[in-house]
Amino acid sequence: MSRLDEAASLISGHPVDVDAVLAATLAQRDAEAGRHMFFPTGPTGDFRALRPLQDVLWNNIGSAASNPPGGNHTKSLERALLAWAADLFDLPADDWWGNATTGGTAGNRAGLLTARDRFPRTPHGVTTAVAYYSAAAHYSVPKMLHELNIPAVRVGVDTYGEMDYDHLASVLRPEAPAIVVVTAGTTMTEAVDDPRRVTAVLDASGIVDRYLHCDGALSAIPLALDKELTTEGVDSISLSGYKFLGTPRVCGLVVGRNATRRRTQHISYIAAIDDTPVGSIDGLPIAMMWYAVATAGNEGLRNQAHAARRLAAYASSSLNAIGWPAWRHPWAFTVVFPTPPLSIQQTWPLATDATGQSHLVCMPRTSKDQVDAFVEAMAREVWHRLSA
Ligand SMILES: Cc1ncc(COP(=O)(O)O)c(C=O)c1O
Known part of the structure; x- marks a missing residue:
């Protein structure tokens, strides 16, 4: 049981630090937010008006x-x-x-x-x-x-x-x-x-x-x-x-x-x-x-899709450039590549299937910095392997 699970479970008859539980829940999300690039849920749009x-x-x-x-x-x-x-x-x-x-x-x-x-x-x-x-x-x-x-x-x-x-x-x-x-x-x-x-x-x-x-x-x-x-x-x-x-x-x-x-x-x-x-x-x-x-209209949404595809193309070529074979369908936000080694799997919340494929998904508002951080981590791993 995680510490957050433990703190959250004290809901009946025990003094529970509600603020701490809520803050820890948000912190858990924030800690991973920058790495969240492996499911088709990129950073959300601006919905403050609602x-x-x-x-x-x-x-x-x-x-x-x-x-x-x-x-x-x-x-x-x-x-x-x-x-x-x-x-x-x-x-x-x-x-x-x-x-x-x-x-x-x-x-x-x-x-x-x-x-x-x-x-x-x-x-x-x-x-x-x-x-x-x-x-x-x-x-x-x-x-x-x-x-x-x-x-x-x-x-x-x-x-x-x-x-x-x-x-x-x-x-x-x-x-x-x-x-x-x-x-x-x-x-x-x-x-x-x-x-x-x-x-x-x-x-x-x-x-x-x-x-x-x-x-x-x-x-x-x-x-x-x-x-x-x-x-x-x-x-x-x-x-x-x-x-x-x-x-x-x-x-x-x-x-x-x-x-x-x-x-x-x-x-x-x-x-x-x-x-x-x-x-x-x-x-x-x-x-x-x-x-x-x-707020975006069809034109705005279309532009968002095109930008996301451009970033996916960049992610794919960046992975190939470091020697990790990646590919994508021409219309896709998704970049597919062989499942990275365990050290990467342990530090990035990857989506992986049973055939040894993983992917990343460049959604509207996924940033180039996020892609670069992942590719850099992968490059270090590839380098480590080559020099081992
Ligand atoms: C192709 C496809 N269909 C359906 C779903 C299910 O969607 P939801 O999780 O919104 O129910 C997903 C979720 O990733 C999906 O990739």
């Missing part, structure tokens, strides 16, 4: 379209944010749906639940659909497929993390409706699956009943801003708001097409339609996502 909203309970319960009773919601901002996302992802202006979520995982769940509801069930209540997801999909995808009791098949990936479409073709079950999860920005390599190729594979196998969900947790927004996200044939897209939009609260959203085919219910006591993946949901992070878009 401070007056912080001590208020905001509850955006119910669908975006309906306002719950009382004024303590940010539904107007939620509606504007979702409409912005639907437009960015080229969904039909008169036939889209959307929800604010608690993050990318909840967005994947909402997409997969919507998919499952599109297809018939057996007399035992089990879906007749089969879901396909790639080996590089986020762990929340198989987790949600399990929770939703959707039979699932894992599809292989190429060396760079993109779905292997030939493998998909070989494992498809032509007699069953297909739910295919594509990823725009896989967790380890930021690979992007191509919905057009998935559609071609489904066409070739004669599967007409299909639903494509795009997990765009990190990259859906930046790719769409550059018109590089394919959404044709995609039924729903989810993302994490605290990643690219840099909010200091975890949050996300999901949008999709064919609103009328989605299950909804009217709940009298909240005077609202419910079509949401959650019940109560904090309205403050939703306001933060709205604020990030409203």
Whole structure:
């Protein structure tokens, strides 16, 4: 048990130094902040303007379209944010749906639940659909497929993390409706699956009943801003708001097409339609996502994405220059390299997978100094090895 855990656990009947516990919690975060470059959560943006909203309970319960009773919601901002996302992802202006979520995982769940509801069930209540997801999909995808009791098949990936479409073709079950999860920005390599190729594979196998969900947790927004996200044939897209939009609260959203085919219910006591993946949901992070878009605009967000990619290119070439082979997809914030030695792993909060790959992620507001500090530490290690 850490000293902070110990101090924090004294909450019932013991004198507890609340100020010290809170200060230690913040110090724990501050101590690592400069090194936090290995997950897609860079330094957050400037959200000081929202401070007056912080001590208020905001509850955006119910669908975006309906306002719950009382004024303590940010539904107007939620509606504007979702409409912005639907437009960015080229969904039909008169036939889209959307929800604010608690993050990318909840967005994947909402997409997969919507998919499952599109297809018939057996007399035992089990879906007749089969879901396909790639080996590089986020762990929340198989987790949600399990929770939703959707039979699932894992599809292989190429060396760079993109779905292997030939493998998909070989494992498809032509007699069953297909739910295919594509990823725009896989967790380890930021690979992007191509919905057009998935559609071609489904066409070739004669599967007409299909639903494509795009997990765009990190990259859906930046790719769409550059018109590089394919959404044709995609039924729903989810993302994490605290990643690219840099909010200091975890949050996300999901949008999709064919609103009328989605299950909804009217709940009298909240005077609202419910079509949401959650019940109560904090309205403050939703306001933060709205604020990030409203203050930067598409042009500002696009510039942030371009700057982050330039820094990622710099990080990649700097690592290569010291002899540590690194690579990145041309659109990516993520730089992939072989897992560094133990001494680096012990001092930097690296993200590492089971195949011996690690990565760093240059997000908007990640600084060149952060990258340089890591590369310098790596250079010392490489030098140490060469001279040993
Ligand atoms: C591709 C992908 N999908 C989904 C998620 C889950 O997002 P969250 O942690 O916001 O639920 C992540 C998180 O890193 C991710 O990388």
